[in-house]
Amino acid sequence: MRLIMVGVVLASALAVAAAQAAPPKGAKSAPKEEPKPVPATAVGSNEPTLIGQFGSWGAYSATQAGRKVCFALAKPSSSKTNPPNRPRDPAYVFVSTRPTERVANEVSVSIGYQLKAGSEGSLEVGNAKYAMYTQGDGLWIKNAADESLMVDALKHGAEVTVKGVSAKGTETTDVFSLKGLAQALDRVAQDCKR
Numbered sequence: 297m298r299l300i301m302v303g304v305v306l307a308s309a310l311a312v313a314a315a316q317a318a319p320p321k322g323a324k325s326a327p328k329e330e331p332k333p334v335p336a337t338a339v340g341s342n343e344p345t346l347i348g349q350f351g352s353w354g355a356y357s358a359t360q361a362g363r364k365v366c367f368a369l370a371k372p373s374s375s376k377t378n379p380p381n382r383p384r385d386p387a388y389v390f391v392s393t394r395p396t397e398r399v400a401n402e403v404s405v406s407i408g409y410q411l412k413a414g415s416e417g418s419l420e421v422g423n424a425k426y427a428m429y430t431q432g433d434g435l436w437i438k439n440a441a442d443e444s445l446m447v448d449a450l451k452h453g454a455e456v457t458v459k460g461v462s463a464k465g466t467e468t469t470d471v472f473s474l475k476g477l478a479q480a481l482d483r484v485a486q487d488c489k490r
Contacts, residue, residue, distance in 0.1 A: 416430065
């Protein structure tokens with residue numbers, strides 16, 4: 297159930313991110329506008345609603361199959377591949393809350409490619425390093441008992457580095473700014489109370 301819900305949220309979030317992406321080179325861009333809140337009657341739809349933007353982090357709310365899901369989402373501020381310039385889809389870090397499942401602040405990463413089967417990724421914030429298990433194109437903390445420590449470190453850190461290895465052996469390093477994460481998580485907690 298956890299992977300299905302994360303997959304649904306990820307698909308919705310990617311659609312939102314794609315809709316917010318910059319226009320292609322050479323295209324005229326519309327004046328920048330602040331995202332407008334969606335009326336409460338539309339919140340029951342499958343599309344996530346941006347409920348707040350805090351630095352690099354967006355706070356979102358969605359309803360999937362009658363279940364409310366809230367999450368904070370960020371894109372990397374820098375990405376590297378080894379060997380260099382390997383193509384991949386965008387990477388995202390999510391911190392999800394699913395009240396009906398009694399899940400709060402679950403960290404996951406969509407790395408943007410299929411991960412090497414049986415490999416481990418890592419998430420580093422400050423001096424702390426957390427082993428991440430892999431499945432498909434996602435990473436989750438290997439030792440769930442450490443997740444609250446990791447979330448606390450993320451709230452107080454400046455940046456987080458996520459590393460993984462693709463099915464083809466490409467090593468990636470993504471760096472995400474943590475500016476605004478604490479505020480985004482506060483907004484998620486407010487909107488998605490258990």
